[in-house]
Amino acid sequence: MPKKKEKILVAMSGGVDSSVATAMLVKQGYDVTGAYMKQWTDTNELSGVCTWKEDRRDALRVAAHLGIPMITLDFESEYKKWVMEYMFSEYEKGRTPNPDVLCNKFIKFGVWLTKAKELGFAKLATGHYARLGREETRNKKQETNNFVYRLLEAKDKNKDQTYFLHQLTQEQLKDVLFPLGKYTKEKVRKLAFKLGLPTADKPESMGICFVGEVSMKEFLLQKIKPNKGKIITTSGEVVGEHDGLPFYTIGQRHLKMQNAEFRMRNGDNKPLYVVDKKFEANELVVGHEDDPLFYKKEIKVIDINWVIGQKPQFPLKCEVRMRHRQKMQPAKISMINGELSVEFEEPQKAVTPGQFAVFYLPRGGALRGKNKECLGGGIIT
Numbered sequence: 001m002p003k004k005k006e007k008i009l010v011a012m013s014g015g016v017d018s019s020v021a022t023a024m025l026v027k028q029g030y031d032v033t034g035a036y037m038k039q040w041t042d043t044n045e046l047s048g049v050c051t052w053k054e055d056r057r058d059a060l061r062v063a064a065h066l067g068i069p070m071i072t073l074d075f076e077s078e079y080k081k082w083v084m085e086y087m088f089s090e091y092e093k094g095r096t097p098n099p100d101v102l103c104n105k106f107i108k109f110g111v112w113l114t115k116a117k118e119l120g121f122a123k124l125a126t127g128h129y130a131r132l133g134r135e136e137t138r139n140k141k142q143e144t145n146n147f148v149y150r151l152l153e154a155k156d157k158n159k160d161q162t163y164f165l166h167q168l169t170q171e172q173l174k175d176v177l178f179p180l181g182k183y184t185k186e187k188v189r190k191l192a193f194k195l196g197l198p199t200a201d202k203p204e205s206m207g208i209c210f211v212g213e214v215s216m217k218e219f220l221l222q223k224i225k226p227n228k229g230k231i232i233t234t235s236g237e238v239v240g241e242h243d244g245l246p247f248y249t250i251g252q253r254h255l256k257m258q259n260a261e262f263r264m265r266n267g268d269n270k271p272l273y274v275v276d277k278k279f280e281a282n283e284l285v286v287g288h289e290d291d292p293l294f295y296k297k298e299i300k301v302i303d304i305n306w307v308i309g310q311k312p313q314f315p316l317k318c319e320v321r322m323r324h325r326q327k328m329q330p331a332k333i334s335m336i337n338g339e340l341s342v343e344f345e346e347p348q349k350a351v352t353p354g355q356f357a358v359f360y361l362p363r364g365g366a367l368r369g370k371n372k373e374c375l376g377g378g379i380i381t
Contacts (some may be wrong), residue, residue, distance in 0.1 A: 005031040008177065009121040011112060012062065012070065014055030017127030019062045019199045020188045021179040025125060026066050033121070034063040034070035035114055037377045039079040051205075061198040075111055083108035088223045094277050095354025096249040105167040113175060123177050130180035130361075131371065132173060149173040151307045153360075153371035156184040163375040164323045166358045167305045195256055204350075217247045217375035229282035231255065234275065234293050242284040245277050251294075251350030255286060273350070295347035301333075301340045302355045304378035311335075312375065319360045319372065320344070322351060322380065328360055340378065355380050 009377045010022045012034040025032050036056045056072065065072035083103050090097035108126065116124040131356045133150040133204045149170055154160040168176075192200035210288060224246050231240035240255070242248060276285035287293055306312070314335045319328035320342055342357060358377035 006122045007031045007033070008123050008125050009116040009119065010034050011082050011108065011127075012059040013090065013127065014058035014199065014202075015061075015127065015205060016192050016197070016199045017129075017180060017188060018201050019127075019197045020057075020192050021125055022062065022068070022125040022196070023066055023191070023195050023197060024179045025177070026068060032066075034068055035112075035116075036060075036070065036072045037108075038072060038074045039076060039107070041076060045168060050177070058202065062288045065196065072311055073112075073115060077105060077220045078111045079103070079107055082110070088220070090354050091220055091246040092224050093354075094245040094279055096352045097354045098356055100164045101167055101356055104164055106276045109165075109172045109176060110170055113172060117175065123175055125177035125179060127180055128165065128178050129156055129159040129180050129185075130162050130165055131155070132176075132178060147174065148308055151374040152181075154178075154181045154197050156369070157371075158325065159185045161324075161353055162360075163321055163358050166307065166356065166374050166377040168307065169305070170307075170309050173307070217243075220246060221237065227282065229284065231286055234285060234287045234291055239286070243280065243283060245271070245279065248274050248277070248284055250274055250276070250352040255364070289349075295349055296344075296351045297347045298341060298343045299348075299351055299357065300381045301342055301378040304340055304376060306376040307374060315357075318375065321358050321360065322355055333359065339363060351380060353380050 005323070008025055008030045010018065010025060010032055012018045012022055014036070017043070019341060022034055036059045038052055038056070040052060060070055073214050083099050086102055087099045092163050109124070113124045131154055133151040133152050135148045135150065137146050137148055151162055151163055151165060151168065151173065183191075189200070224244065226247075227243055227244040230238050231242050232238055253276070255272050269277045270288060272286040273289060273291075273294060274284060275287040275291055278284075278285060283295070314333065316333050318331060318333060320331045320333075329348060331345045334341050334343070356377050357380050359375040360372040361375055362372055
C-alpha cells in the first residue's frame with residue numbers, strides 16, 4: 001500500500017487493458033481518477049471510423065463499477081497538429097510513418113501528462129505493456145541523489161510496446177506508471193473477468209492511433225491527390241501503373257500487373273513486392289522475394305532519442321527492431337561523420353524509410369534479467 005494516497009490519473013480508452021490497469025491501482029490504494037481523452041471527431045474535411053462515443057461509454061461503465069470519478073479531456077487540436085499533420089506530410093513525401101510513436105511522444109506522454117500535472121495528479125498511468133526500472137545515482141559535487149529511469153520490455157514479449165514508447169524522455173518517464181508490465185495479456189483478460197469489469201470480453205481494437213480501422217489508402221486519398229506513374233521491375237520492364245507513391249509501402253505484396261505478357265511469364269503463384277520508390281521518375285519498383293534490392297545490410301537512422309538522456313559508447317553491439325513484434329536483429333551501431341549507422345549481421349528484408357529503428361540491450365547491474373532494455377531509437381532514412 002502507498003504511504004500516502006497518491007493521486008493518479010489513468011488514461012481509460014474503454015478497452016480491457018486500461019480497465020484492468022485502473023482496477024489494479026484502485027486495489028493498491030491509490031486515489032484514482034479515470035480520464036477519457038478525446039482525440040478525434042469526423043469532419044467534412046477528414047473522416048475515419050472513430051468509435052470514441054462507444055469507447056467513452058465503456059470507460060464510464062468501468063469507472064462506475066470501480067467507484068471512481070472520471071473526466072473527459074479534449075485534445076483534438078493537439079492530435080491534429082502533432083500526429084495527423086505529421087502522418088500526411090510523411091506519406092506525401094513517399095515515406096511510411098508510424099503515428100503511434102508520435103502519439104505517445106507528443107500526446108499521451110506530452111499534453112496528457114502536462115494536463116495531469118496541472119490538475120494536481122502525481123502520476124499518469126496507462127495500459128501499455130512495458131516496465132520501468134529506476135536506479136539511484138549519487139551526485140557527489142551537489143551531494144544529492146538522482147534517479148535514472150530505464151524502459152524495459154514487458155513480461156509478455158508478444159504484447160510488449162516499448163517499440164512505440166522509445167521516444168520518451170527521463171522527464172516523461174519519472175511521472176508515469178505502467179501497471180500491466182508484469183502481466184501477460186492472458187492474465188489481464190482473466191483478471192478482467194475475475195473483477196467483473198464491463199469490458200472483460202471486449203475485443204482488441206486495431207488501426208491508426210485513435211482514428212479507427214480504415215483502409216489506409218482510402219484515408220490518405222482525403223488529403224493526398226493521386227499522381228499516376230509507371231510500375232517497373234528491377235530490370236526496368238514496365239508492368240503496370242500505380243496511383244501515386246504515397247499509397248504504397250516497401251514490402252507491400254500482391255500488386256496487380258496490367259502487363260498480360262509479364263503476368264504469363266511471372267506465373268500466378270509468384271507474388272511481387274514493392275522493393276523501391278524512384279521519386280524523381282515517379283516510378284514504383286517491384287521484385288520477387290529473393291530480389292537483392294529487397295534487402296539491406298546497413299541503414300542510416302536520424303532524429304534519435306536516447307531514453308536515459310545520453311548516448312552510449314560507439315561502436316555498440318545491440319539488437320534492433322524495425323517493426324513492432326519483429327524478431328530482434330543483432331547489429332552494430334556506429335557514429336560515422338555525425339550520422340548513426342546500423343550494420344546488421346544478416347541482410348534485412350523490406351526496410352521501410354519513415355519507420356523507426358529501435359535499439360535494445362540485455363539488462364545489466366541491479367536490473368539484470370531476461371527482458372531487455374530499450375535504449376531508444378530514431379527514424380530510418
